[in-house]
Amino acid sequence: xxxxxxxxxxxxxxxxxxxxxxxxxxxxxxxxxxxxxxxxxxxxxxxxxxxxxxxxxxxxxxxxxxxxxxxxxxxxxxxxxxxxxxxxxxxxxxxxxxxxxxxxxxxxxxxxxxxxxxxxxxxxxxxxxxxxxxxxxxxxxxxxxxxxxxxxxxxxx
Ligand SMILES: [Zn+2]
Numbered sequence: 001x002x003x004x005x006x007x008x009x010x011x012x013x014x015x016x017x018x019x020x021x022x023x024x025x026x027x028x029x030x031x032x033x034x035x036x037x038x039x040x041x042x043x044x045x046x047x048x049x050x051x052x053x054x055x056x057x058x059x060x061x062x063x064x065x066x067x068x069x070x071x072x073x074x075x076x077x078x079x080x081x082x083x084x085x086x087x088x089x090x091x092x093x094x095x096x097x098x099x100x101x102x103x104x105x106x107x108x109x110x111x112x113x114x115x116x117x118x119x120x121x122x123x124x125x126x127x128x129x130x131x132x133x134x135x136x137x138x139x140x141x142x143x144x145x146x147x148x149x150x151x152x153x154x155x156x157x
Contacts, residue, residue: 059084066106
């Protein structure tokens with residue numbers, strides 16, 4: 001009886017391994033590992049970059065050069081409310097170009113947040129080439145458009 005039970009369990013397990021559901025579970029587990037890698041190892045790399053003396057120097061220089069003015073909405077802020085943003089996302093660039101001064105511009109926190117949302121959206125849509133080719137004025141237009149929609153007064157009913 002016990003032997004028969006064992007055979008039954010063994011057969012069931014084999015059936016499960018052959019099923020597409022099982023294979024899907026394994027595939028999901030692999031994807032989970034990739035996601036974990038993206039969240040940990042890649043972030044560690046980002047942290048290293050943004051802590052580097054080289055980056056801090058170029059960031060401060062860019063913000064001073066832009067006269068503490070958001071290059072998108074044109075408002076003035078204190079340095080701690082401004083970001084030197086990579087026009088073409090840093091992660092899309094080889095490491096040498098990540099410190100390219102020409103690819104930086106000063107953005108306020110608000111405009112930067114809108115740009116980040118748009119970057120996530122483009123990435124989800126697979127528009128990586130577009131992300132690599134957008135100029136500062138392309139971005140400015142898109143970001144202001146998005147902010148104006150948010151700020152638009154409610155239409156009369
Ligand atoms: Zn701004």
